[in-house]
Amino acid sequence: MxxxxxxxxxxxxxxxxxxxxxxxxxxxxxxxxxxxELASLEHESVMLFTDLEIDLMHHKVYCGNQEVGLTIKEYTLLCLLAVNEGCVLTYDQIYQRVWGEEAFGSTNNAIKCHIRNLREKLREANPDARFSIRCVREVGYCFDVNADGKVIT
Structure with missing residues (x-):
C-alpha cells in the first residue's frame, strides 16, 4: 500500500x-x-502586409517604404507577431519564443517595453500605417492588418 x-x-x-x-x-x-517555424519563414524571403515589409533574408523592416532600424528583440518580436497575424499570443508564449527561455516571474514589463519601442519606431516611419500591434489586456498581444485601407489606431 x-x-x-x-x-x-x-x-x-x-x-x-x-x-x-x-x-x-x-x-x-x-x-x-x-x-x-523559423525555418519555414526563411523559405519566404519577404513577408508583405499593408504598409509593412519584413525582409527575412536581410533582417530588415520597411514601413511605408522607409527602413526601420530595430533591435534584434524588436525584430524577432515583430516577426513572431506578424507570422501569427490575427492571433493573440500570451505574454508567456511571446517570452518563450523571443527570449528562448521559460518565463520566470513577471516578464510582462520587458515585453511591454519592447512593444512600446517597436510601436514608436513603426509609427515614426509611417504614422498612417494600416496595421497595429493590439494589446489584449492581461493576456498578451496581437498583430492586426486592416485590409480595407482604413488606418488602425
Missing amino acids: IEGDNIGRIVVFELNEQTSDFFDDLIKMAKQHSES
Whole structure:
C-alpha cells in the first residue's frame, strides 16, 4: 500500500527511471517546433502586409517604404507577431519564443517595453500605417492588418 508521504517519491522515481527519454523527446519536439517555424519563414524571403515589409533574408523592416532600424528583440518580436497575424499570443508564449527561455516571474514589463519601442519606431516611419500591434489586456498581444485601407489606431 502506498502511503501519502511516499506517493511523491514513487512518482518521481518512476518518471526518472522509466520515462526520462519521454521528457527528453518532448523537450526536443518543443524546440524543433520553434525552429521549424523559423525555418519555414526563411523559405519566404519577404513577408508583405499593408504598409509593412519584413525582409527575412536581410533582417530588415520597411514601413511605408522607409527602413526601420530595430533591435534584434524588436525584430524577432515583430516577426513572431506578424507570422501569427490575427492571433493573440500570451505574454508567456511571446517570452518563450523571443527570449528562448521559460518565463520566470513577471516578464510582462520587458515585453511591454519592447512593444512600446517597436510601436514608436513603426509609427515614426509611417504614422498612417494600416496595421497595429493590439494589446489584449492581461493576456498578451496581437498583430492586426486592416485590409480595407482604413488606418488602425
